[in-house]
Amino acid sequence: MKSTDVKFWDVRRNKSSKTASYEIRWVVAGKQRSRTRRTKALAESFLSDLRQAAKAGEAFDVETGLPESMLPKESAVTWYDLVRSYIKAKWSPAAGETRKSTLDALATVTPAIVTDKKGAPDAKLLRRALLHHALNPPRWELPVPDGEAAALKWLQSRSLPVVALAEADVTRSALNAIAITMDGRPAAATTIARKRAVLYNVLKYAVKERKLLDANPIDQVDWKAPDKVEQVDRSVVANPVQARQLLAAVTYVGRFNGRGRRLRALYACMYYGGLRPSEAAGLRRQDCELPELCVCGGECSCNLPKAVWGRLVLARSRPGPGRLYTDSGETHDDKGLKRRPVGEKRVVPIPPELVRILLEHLDAFGAAEDGRLFRTSTGGTVSASAVWRIWQDARTIGLSPEQEVTPLAGRPYDLRHACATLLLNAGVPPKEVARRLGHSVEVLWKVYAGCLDGDEERINRMIEKALAA
Template structure:
């Protein structure tokens, strides 16, 4: 960057047009004249004052842009929406499909808080859909089949978002962060959702600093405290063995997909598999005797992301195991009860052509997410009375994994072994999964009674 101290700043000029009045700030840097137009006198005087102040302080001016070095970044600034699209494109090749979708959701929230004005703004629901499904999707942003209303909404967003540099202003940054704390209905967002969105936003800010669109990350200096994320699993969601077996029996009665899912849910409970790990199980991953203890050798995971976000165009993204490098595997013990369930499942339904254990009734390439959640919801409702069904107890299939890890820990299995089987570090295990089973609180109270002599 070539700079100079040869600067002269002239008085603001006023041009009275037939329809409006314009105010021009003129100055000369190293013999070259520069001029900036403003619609309001106050804005013009403010800009001129910044130039005068920089010159009086002895600050060098950039010859290429005509601005003080401290203001040079503004000339390289871009609208937030344009920058956010570039950030998405930079991240897209190296992140999982589910992460791509999460990026889009977080950036949508930030973008709607960065509008410079709302004149002519399209419907809010249309804007959110356009940003999440098209604008922040690298594969679809330039799709010639994009609906006209979506294209028009994205054009409006591009023209009406503040520049990235606006985030250096505390009031704007605070409004953006406050927006991250709210759901679409205005209610408080879950701390885990807020934490995830803040991490994505902070990563985008660091990228802006790398691109020299911001001089530094303004978030740490802002006096703003987010809600603390809840790391531990809700104790009330952890089911005991009797409750789990009762729901599994009810799953078997759910026609027509229920019988196909009993062993699937069994993998989540008896082996603490994540749903995306159980979905990816193939016959060669099983090392099972006819009866008794066996082993499951996990190699891949297939989280549901949606066709819009995967490179393959399928609903599930084929990935390495969570918190594992590509090619790494994990071995999990298979209890006799799960061994029996898997043998019965394969005997009744066989496997897909590629050896996949769990597939849909009409689709031998994947097990639909809707099929899983619908069967579990119905079986749970059939098992529990209304009061229990309204509680968090085993509300989602993932709660089976929580119950499994809690069972192991409360059974006296060393933390290091449980962490290895569950695919976690010991530290994370203790923070999140070390929960007591339903009914253990009563046992503890009985111990206290005995200690008090009752």
């Protein structure tokens, strides 16, 4: 849609930007438009070009606010086109979890970058159409069900040109979209930060590789995401007694089909060894150095030691992004350790309790042909959803009703937090704790500083001593 109804304002300093910049403002058919430039001279030059086009009688594009002579050659490139191009370029080298995270963010923001919401399809249907078809390159040649095809047709017809994101209001609407969940509640700070990073990278791609924008619009918008809470909440950390209760409770979940018993050792690896869920899922028999232990109980004549430490030599992990995001079509990827060069290993000493649990697991269930310790009764890979569900059932069995409604050990991953907290409070040097968990000392302090015991009492004694002086 074009219009010759155009009005202009003078250039002004952009107060919402962290760095010095200048804003050009004008109105096309009653719709306010704006652009920013780094210097006043560049802003004045841009405004002069707009005024000359209007003086020459050029029609202005209502959606972009630009006269015909200033429309970029690729002005027809829509946001929908751009994200498909971006995903196609980034898909092949990306890990499954990265693909999943990227598509999740773009399926959230893309429906917000449209001309209007008139006749919009059901939000869940549109999201499914984006995740399963429009934003998933390996599935582009597959047939699309009628309902999802109609939803995507609506989105394509209303997707804004990429150049429209130079408008502060358009970029702000995209940012606002990532700040809420599908049911309208505020999104978690970590979710917002992750999705904002994806949005920023797509716009960076539009600037640097596609040359569709002069600068990344997010840098020019006064929008602040909520701060992330990086420290572990102490209320989620189980103490040793609670952890043992929960590990015992796992064995009662599905007691007639053994579902819980099959996963007890996986949870134990996370608590006693500090393994990530994906590292525990990828653990193989050949990764375990398990000395023989006495499992007789009480008096016996086997002459085996009752308490000897073992070791896990971690080299692989099996994150489970889902079939939509892996090259193999399986639910899990087979990868190296997180944020480590391919082939790098991490040696984790494990206490006798975990040695005993792993020996019992191997005795009861054996290992898969490839050495994997944890699998379903039919030999398949245990899904992340099954690990979650069994843990929730174990909490119901192993915790009191008062504890169950609290965040205590609410997720399987909280067992890893409990391990880190246990090691730090036991006096293990932070460098060694970080090495065993597989991250830096800086991350260790940032995440677990709030879980250390004794600091309050020690500081109080220091204050008392100072007051008594």
